[in-house]
Amino acid sequence: MLGVLLLPGVLRAFLPALIGRSSLAMSVLALLLAVQEETDSFAQGGLATAAFGIATALSAPWRARAIDRFGQRRALMAMASGQAAGFLALALLTDGEQDAAPWLLLALSAGSGLTAPPLGAAMRVIWASLTRAGEERKRAFSVDAMAEEFLFLSGPVIVGSVIGATSPPVGLGVSAATVLLGTAAMVSSPASGELRGSGQDVVRGGRPLRRPGFGRVLLVLLGTGTVLGAVDVVAPAIAAQHDAASAAGWLLAAFSAGSALGGLLYGRLNLRSGIGTRLLALSIGMGTVTVGVSWTTSLGFFAAGLALIGLFLAPSLVTGYLIADAVAPEGGRTEASTWINTALNLGASLASAGAGIVVDRSGAGFALLLAGLVPLALALATPCARLRTIATKATIATADAGPG
Structure with a gap:
């Protein structure tokens, strides 16, 4: 089944996509602990992660439409840049030197969710462009799903270790770096570059x-x-x-x-x-x-x-x-x-x-x-x-x- 990874162009897109997708697996814990430490309230930390999650889920179809219209390179890089900026702003506001208002932390959390690049969906479109429909594509999607499970298994452990050795804001910084660098490497692949979008909002x-x-x-x-x-x-x-x-x-x-x-x-x-x-x-x-x-x-x-x-x-x-x-x-x-x-x-x-x-x-x-x-x-x-x-x-x- 893992043979699909050896298809031409797959690893060049898939590996950086996994790096970018690991940000989501790490960011929720980092966000929760950073806001909790800044406000001394787990309730505020929970609200921040809820705002992030709800904004991510509800805006996902519209972000996907932007990718179908403008292409992966333009749309995904704009989203990744926006989310990375949101994480970095939250890291600066929760570093202990600032006295951030809770509403501002909630707003930035929601903004980070609104701009989350749907790298999983984008990668599945790449899979569809590189595989034959039928059993080969089923194997490709299965490998993708397995890898995603591994990310959500290892992501919290990795960021938890980083936070334990440093601080929650550093964990947010790591999330910002992974989403930005992973997305940039993914969209620079030939397979992603060929998906240029329709140029108009017509399906x-x-x-x-x-x-x-x-x-x-x-x-x-x-x-x-x-x-x-x-x-x-x-x-x-x-x-x-x-x-x-x-x-x-x-x-x-x-x-x-x-x-x-x-x-x-x-x-x-x-x-x-x-x-x-x-x-x-x-x-x-x-x-x-x-x-x-x-x-x-x-x-x-x-x-x-x-x-x-x-x-x-x-x-x-x-x-x-x-x-x-x-x-x-x-x-x-x-x-x-x-x-x-x-x-x-x-x-x-x-x-x-x-x-x-x-x-x-x-x-x-x-x-x-x-x-x-x-x-x-x-x-x-x-x-x-x-x-x-x-x-x-x-x-x-x-x-x-x-x-x-």
Whole structure:
């Protein structure tokens, strides 16, 4: 499966893209600790990261449209420069020498999110241009998903070590450097340079959201995001219940490791089922396993259960990316791919907020149980006929299309 990395032009774009994407994996922790240290309030730090995350998610489709219109080099460099400037401004305001107003820190946090370059979506467009539709592209997207899981596993560890040795503002500086340098190196690659954009805000065939059935794909992935967001809250709560707060990181690592393994296995399997059927099966499987794990009381079994839940995450995303790539209208590939992430992140954000309330009132197990019921309900409630329509188009496209 890793053979896709040896295709001409891949590593020249993929490696710097990973450097740039690592910024997102590091910046949330750095932002939280920097604002908390400056204001002496975890509540303010939480608000800052919430402002960053919400701004990133809600503005993602419009940033993707800018890339499809103006090309990767112009649009991504402008965004990366804006985000790096925001991180550096926050670093200066939280270095202990300034007395920054909380509203200013929130505004800069939101601004940093608004200008976040969607490097993952941009890289998937590059993958599509360098691979043949079908199994080769599925393997490429699986490798990409595995690498992203590794980034979110290692990123907090790296920036945490940097902050421990220096200070939170330095962590923000590292995030600024990685997003700027990684983006600059990625867009300087020939594969990225060839994606010059349409030059106008016109997408033939209508916007991705107007494609028949695409909204239902996003609805299914919203349920997948619900489980992701709940796990982020429930894992630390379960660890605290066992008087092992330090185990929270290992529990989340087990979830990420399961997702990475799922992406590896999914990329190697030669599945004959329709791509829409796969998406529904993955959602139902994830929900069923989550409900089962919610009854687990042993910390060790809970860690193993999280790894099992994680097995469904990367394959669900890869399937969503394949559908988005296959049915995206001309000039709207980046936007279509970004909507997949937006659906997942929106579900995760809503679940994180709701899970915290449920954990306080009814316990961590009940919160995970409710989260597992959501993908089951959304998958079963999704009109299969419409989903099959878009899935059939995606299957035909991935089977019959020539080189990307």
